[in-house]
Amino acid sequence: MERVLIIGTGLIGASTGLALRSAGFAGRIDGWDGSSLERTAAVQMGAIDAAAATAEDALELARKANVIVLAVPVLAVKDWMQRLASVTRSGQLITDVGSTKLEITELGKTLFTAPDAARFLPGHPMAGKESGGAMLAEAALFDNAMWLFTPAASEPTPIETEWRNWVGFFGARTLDMDAARHDELCAWVSHLPQMLSTALAALLEDKFGDAPEIGAIGGRALRETTRLGASPYSMWRDVAMTNTGPIADTLFALEQRLAHVRENLRTPELRDEFALANKFRQRR
Amino acid sequence: MERVLIIGTGLIGASTGLALRSAGFAGRIDGWDGSSLERTAAVQMGAIDAAAATAEDALELARKANVIVLAVPVLAVKDWMQRLASVTRSGQLITDVGSTKLEITELGKTLFTAPDAARFLPGHPMAGKESGGAMLAEAALFDNAMWLFTPAASEPTPIETEWRNWVGFFGARTLDMDAARHDELCAWVSHLPQMLSTALAALLEDKFGDAPEIGAIGGRALRETTRLGASPYSMWRDVAMTNTGPIADTLFALEQRLAHVRENLRTPELRDEFALANKFRQRR
Numbered sequence: 001m002e003r004v005l006i007i008g009t010g011l012i013g014a015s016t017g018l019a020l021r022s023a024g025f026a027g028r029i030d031g032w033d034g035s036s037l038e039r040t041a042a043v044q045m046g047a048i049d050a051a052a053a054t055a056e057d058a059l060e061l062a063r064k065a066n067v068i069v070l071a072v073p074v075l076a077v078k079d080w081m082q083r084l085a086s087v088t089r090s091g092q093l094i095t096d097v098g099s100t101k102l103e104i105t106e107l108g109k110t111l112f113t114a115p116d117a118a119r120f121l122p123g124h125p126m127a128g129k130e131s132g133g134a135m136l137a138e139a140a141l142f143d144n145a146m147w148l149f150t151p152a153a154s155e156p157t158p159i160e161t162e163w164r165n166w167v168g169f170f171g172a173r174t175l176d177m178d179a180a181r182h183d184e185l186c187a188w189v190s191h192l193p194q195m196l197s198t199a200l201a202a203l204l205e206d207k208f209g210d211a212p213e214i215g216a217i218g219g220r221a222l223r224e225t226t227r228l229g230a231s232p233y234s235m236w237r238d239v240a241m242t243n244t245g246p247i248a249d250t251l252f253a254l255e256q257r258l259a260h261v262r263e264n265l266r267t268p269e270l271r272d273e274f275a276l277a278n279k280f281r282q283r284r
Numbered sequence: 285m286e287r288v289l290i291i292g293t294g295l296i297g298a299s300t301g302l303a304l305r306s307a308g309f310a311g312r313i314d315g316w317d318g319s320s321l322e323r324t325a326a327v328q329m330g331a332i333d334a335a336a337a338t339a340e341d342a343l344e345l346a347r348k349a350n351v352i353v354l355a356v357p358v359l360a361v362k363d364w365m366q367r368l369a370s371v372t373r374s375g376q377l378i379t380d381v382g383s384t385k386l387e388i389t390e391l392g393k394t395l396f397t398a399p400d401a402a403r404f405l406p407g408h409p410m411a412g413k414e415s416g417g418a419m420l421a422e423a424a425l426f427d428n429a430m431w432l433f434t435p436a437a438s439e440p441t442p443i444e445t446e447w448r449n450w451v452g453f454f455g456a457r458t459l460d461m462d463a464a465r466h467d468e469l470c471a472w473v474s475h476l477p478q479m480l481s482t483a484l485a486a487l488l489e490d491k492f493g494d495a496p497e498i499g500a501i502g503g504r505a506l507r508e509t510t511r512l513g514a515s516p517y518s519m520w521r522d523v524a525m526t527n528t529g530p531i532a533d534t535l536f537a538l539e540q541r542l543a544h545v546r547e548n549l550r551t552p553e554l555r556d557e558f559a560l561a562n563k564f565r566q567r568r
Contacts, residue, residue: 201561229561251546262535277485277513
């Protein structure tokens, strides 16, 4: 691996560049971002050596890169996959960091399975911050994090193996899983907590607005359960669009569960609910 | 204030004793707890000077105390209020730290309004930990916390004023509010987050049990939204019993809100929901 191209130099993309440098990668890192602020910040931080001037220039750089990392929201990942299919070839690796994997993995199967096609490796580092942007990027963002892959092919190509090794050098643990299973599990452990936190924060905003009492009385419980409410729609729109069914299932299940708690506030059923919740936490 | 009696020497009761000492209180602190482990721990930590041997002995000590702090779950607070009514008198202060205030405040009005009755001051320090018990008590637990009061009487007696001063010495900010308003607000900012977190953790326990993938994939989002699931039923039963209506209202509102999110995962309504949630968080 001598040349890497990072498409999308926000938090995850720029952190990938910094992590490569921190792990000793001495080759060239090019980058592209639709926002000139993000591109410039990524160069200034040393996350990329240079930024492409236009998306077309980025496509030209893609011809020369050994590894192309797509670090944009899920629907933009799918757009870039389409564009890259015609300018890439066997021996190259395209990988992404999108939050949902089924649609991306299925598209990869249609675009990148011919013998002369680049290898496509769907990936998902479980790392992030409440706010995005290159300015918050860190070389250590993936240290101790889980980096999931949902490969369509069973045999890794040499460049895929090399990229997996670099991810290990970032300090991340890796795990391969089925793409549909990935999306179902992430609906439960990531998308449901997000939608829940957004719904709770939105409800409280509607109900109390800037009433000072909420700030005075609300403690850690409120802070923690609404923290994810700060997450940007721009990223979550694509998650909701590409994992609608599983997310809807988890939301419906939680609605039912809350109704069960509501109907049993004065019965021993509440004790059972606390016992189950205690058990879940004790495992963690 | 020369003699304080703390009924219930768990986390909040023992922390109150330690906070008194830390703030310079040089008088006597007696204590009582139904659990001999908690009583013994509270003495060993220096939270109380001595523990009553029986509940009857505690009642005798109540006759001599200037201030009696009821630091037990809400229904037990109500029991102790009944018992204390006949052994206390004007000039003494009884105060509690229960999580709901309407039932306690109303009971206080019936028990402690005669001219020769002790003053009853309903209180609620917004402090705690996931786990209880004297062993986790800290002198600094109330530092920077909010300590709410829902007084039935408008004019504080001298001993009430002195107790409010001590609470200020603990580092807590104090705020007086209407008891019904307290319970409604706490339903939103404390009881709803608790029931939500319990329901989510119970649902995940039912669905996944000890599946290792959840531990591997679940990150900060899951950890934070289920953390309160570790809370004990023993305390929350009384909260649910004494604030059923307001808690049920908040749960129902959240169920509706989650259904709204579920039905709009692919529509611009989701953008509005994120915008409201973002606004709520920006105020905090």
